[in-house]
Amino acid sequence: MIDIVNIVSSIEADKRSRNIVPTHALLSEINTEVMRLVKEELNAGVADGRLSWCETLNSYGFSIIKKE
Secondary structure, eight states: OOOHHHHHHHHHHHHHHTTOSSOOOOHHHHHHHHHHHHHHHHHHHHHTTSEEEEEOSSSEEEEEOOOO
């Protein structure tokens, strides 16, 4: 599960540690982190056999693997 509050907190903490002002998390930074986490979750789902994937013309597709 993606925790947006944790992502914002992490981005702000990183900026404070590097003395970057202002410290607020930009939407683009939040989106980048969310996409990283989504890709990580998708890869884990494929790796453990819960999801399958395929290449489409313009992207990638994912499907649930049904265990019967």
